[in-house]
Amino acid sequence: MNLDGRRITIILIVCVIAIIFVIRLFFLQVVNSTWKEQATALTEEEIPLYPPRGIIYDREGRMLVTNQTVYNLMVVPKKVQPFDTLSLCNLLRIQPSDITTLFAKAKARGEYHRPQLLVEQIAPADYAAISEQLYKFEGFFAESRTLRVYPQRAGALFLGDVGKISPGEYKANPYYTKQEYIGKSGIEKAYETELRGIKGIKYAFRDNVGNIKDQEGDKEDQAAIPGTDLICTMDADLQNYGEKLMQNKRGCIVAIEPSTGEILAMVSAPTYDPNLLVGRVRGHNFNVMTNDAQKPLFNRATQAQYRPGSIFKLAQSLTALSVGAITAQTRIHCNRGIIGCHGNHSYDDLEMAIVHSCNPYFREVMHRVVEGNRDPKSRFRDARLGLEIWQGYIQRFGFGTDLHCDIPSVKTGNVPGVEFYDKWYGKEQWAFSTIYSLSIGEGEMLVTPLQMCNMACVIANRGWYVAPHTVKQIGIGGKPREDFLVRYDLGIDTAHFTTVVNAMEKVLQPGGTAWRSALKDIVVCGKTGTVQNAGGKEDHAVFICFAPKDNPKIAIAVYTENAGFGGTWSAPVATLMIEKYLNDSIAKSSEAREKLIFDANFLDR
Template sequence: MRKLLLPSLIIIAASLLVIRIFYLQVINDTFKLKSENNAIKIKYDYPERGYIFDRNGKLLVSNQASYDIMVIPRELKNIDTLEFCHLLNITKETYIKNIEKAKIYSPRLPSVFLAQLNKSEFAAFQEKIRKFEGFYFQKRSLRDYDVNFGANIFGFITQVNERLIEKNPYYKSGDLIGRQGVEENYEEILRGIKGVKYIQKDKYNREIGSYKEGKYDTIAVQGEDINLTIDAEIQKYGEELMINKRGGIVAIEPKTGEILALITAPSYDPSILVGRQRSKNYTLLYRDSIAKPLYDRGLLAEYPPGSPFKILTGLIALQEGVIDETTTVMCHHGFSYARGRFMKCHGFGPHQLHNGIYNSCNAYFGTVYMRTINKYKSPPYAVDVWSQHVKSFGLGQFMGYDLPTGKRGKVPDSKTYKKMYPDWRWDSKTIVSNAIGQGEVLMTPIQLANMMAAVANEGYYYTPHIIKKIKGGVIDKKFTTKHVTTIDKKYFKPVISGLFDVYNLGTASSLRVEGIDICGKTGTAENFAKINGVRTKLEDHSIFVAFAPKDNPKIAIAVMVENGGFGSTIAGPIASLMIEKYLRHKITRTDLEKRTLERSLQDRYAKLGGLSEAVKMQLRIKDSLLKAKTTIPVVKKDTVKKIN
């Protein structure tokens, strides 16, 4: 057998080699195609990107015709650069720069000389293109926004860079790719597949027909249409309510985890990042380090959650058995929790879970938090138990939603405090500020909204997501997987009862909407910033979380307004208005609407360094949006026609 092994291996290897050579030389002549590349011109046929619709089938993003001027540097001959530059309204310096860039990419392959010309810009050049040998044009589509809101959701389209070209062979110089938002996350679905045509040239460099009768040509495959979970009506309304304010709003359908609205303010009209002015406008927005319009506050901004966190403090205390619904705590406008330490409160008198919630009593929740930690002999162990309960609501971690950006937030554990206090022993008194959301806890607006969805569902949630339907595709199973919290279902009902009376008897009683049972919680978070190197106390952040209706909830929402003050002043009205808009498609609390739309916080933001040019541009856009009170175009999916 050993004598046969070596000859057998040699025979097998030789056979495989012969088969491979036969395949390459007789069957597959791809390498011949490459060797003849000098006599072949490659043309790409770019497909139309998939259209984007909202949850109700309303058209949000479509396409418009555009033209790229292409160049093959080696084929340039006798170019009248002055006439050429005049036709395209560019300088000679730009001409030289773009030609040099094309040469670096490849002297013999086509690359984009000037991208994204509209019909009027292209018309004059088209008549005289025959005079400019080495140049030709290719038609493609650019995004056409049917709405002037939702920029942070959609993202934008831009040219690929060389690093991406090296990483992904699908993309060539001048190709477009989605960046940020849905365009980036669903790029492979929306972009389609570009077609390729190989054109044979003669020795005089003239096109003489398809290479090999089109044997290697491929047809472009159009991108798939998608439906988002977004409700266009409340997305637009929320952005109007946030004019002249900064912050984030996230609304979720509790039973599914579908994101109904994802708002960041200030924002911008998505159409300004289309066409030849895209780069200029993007630079303006990018350099705005004051208002940060490209920074999605709904997903990225981490804030102390303030009083809404008391909801979890109460639930965990119930689960750990350190209180029940009748446990009473005395409040004397606060409570003394250690020698010389006093936590202030607006309340007074005896508080139990129910009125502790609707009065937002610091003394009550500070006390029950300390009881939760003191239940165990070891504070590090106790805080880890508490931390796991909090994290079961999706906090302190990346949530796994289908948008390309996000932050973890922060849920402290024993390791956190070991780093903070390495030289002395800490206990429940040291970390009691966690009880009221002012300790080491940080949350993003989407995490706050998800927390309320879990409360509305009495102990479970689905991963928030923005995709509802993909034409010809399926939704990721992780978005239909239920996540169950560590809190037993029975403990949610008394907490929900307290949240319901926040609107009836408590801090949000002035925000009631007749006929809608809303459960909510106001919040105010302390806010500090460095101004001229000095840590300065600024106006508190305004926070509000809610869900409605109380029975069979259809919307959970979190509103965060920077420097907005009390939760019931700015954030609360916004939440009530958006809930009514979603459930009824109209507003009866016109007093709240008028006050909220007219309220500006720009004077407070000016203290942080004034208004940049980017912010001024956004304010002009948003003010025109508000004055126009434009309606959403009701373009249904079955009436949409693709561009030719």
């Protein structure tokens, strides 16, 4: 038998196998990149480095929000060795079942080798005791986290809160991971990007049982950039004082510096200590407050939409003067046949009509604005043309808009126009007689207290406003957002304001509706309102004002729900705030008023 060829056959077999191997290796190593991706996913751990969140100070430099370190107790189920369950549970104040359910969950998710969160946010004092014992329990370790803390315990809704990111927020913003915290409301939300800083990355290796090791070489770690500190517009003393005045009441106070649009105080009552929504108690307290009938989490200053009532007569006056429907000297009979009135007057001019808050006067004023005989053939078409003009003017005050402010989820209110009534009644099915309750700030008109205060600012400035905002300096010594350096001019002649301001001054003089709240040494210009309530409940008390008359430093809107007359219950709150802000103290002569307000309780009404 000739066997010479068999050597070649055997060598061929060896070579064919080797070539198959080399081709396979080429595909595994060079052509296909999925293996490399899998290797990276397996071995690389990007540990996020969380920067400290920016600190928030008030306008005087007092610290309002700062950070505090807490500890999360983590466990890698796979690494746990048999341990003294009872002593660990006692140490952490948990039940043994908490551990077993966590392990079962981790197993179900295929995360048995990864760190799981066992106990969240342990306070530093508690952690000290735990850390001494922790070495006994293999697989358990602590991770530090920072939480917000509010040394002033005030301005909860103004400052806002920070909470775990929601699925929606996570989807909308690729910056975050699923476990992160994010500003949920107030300044924390509006200035989230500035406050949070920029996360760093520490690259590490993860081994086959989940141990994390520092990575050397290849990838350089990125340091975290701390969040920017903010100086907000709030005056912490004024805010605190406002919250105290509003204790046991439902309602709100908004105080703005008219020349800058800076919100000095924003109280929504009932209020709460912002520290209640931090840390382990957050979840529980959040539920309690959400279900509270008094709705403490509801920011009445920006989200409550009230009928403005009589204070709206100020905007009506300015509109009518601008349109030329009336002059300052126009007198109108107080004809109480169509609409009721109060007090002893019969034939006021504009100034006195504001002082007396004469309803028939303002009904007629709006009548003249809306039905200006622009279409003589049809009362209905005439009203459409007139209302269009009226709406334009009212919107210039910021009503029906978000005021371009930096407060998240503000409501815009409602300035009903042609479109609104066409939908409501049908086209050309309505005329002034249908909608006249608008003239005295009732009817379908809805405004937020922030908008009311903004109107006070417009009058204080005699014709313009700056968008109300909450942050004065981004970074210590920095500037506010550029939008807040812009004046919105209403295009209403300054002369028209003189009449209105003079009238507002008289409101706090003897004979005015708020004369009892007048201050000794400060000239306050204001306007009361009393908004009727459906269902027979007590009226809402409204008051807006600014002071001093010349070169005003503060404008305020106060809305007290179900309190009664605006002059009786909201005006004193406003003037006490002014006194506090401008004089830094409450005069002896005001103390009786202060006590009256402190003691008043309208919560049960």
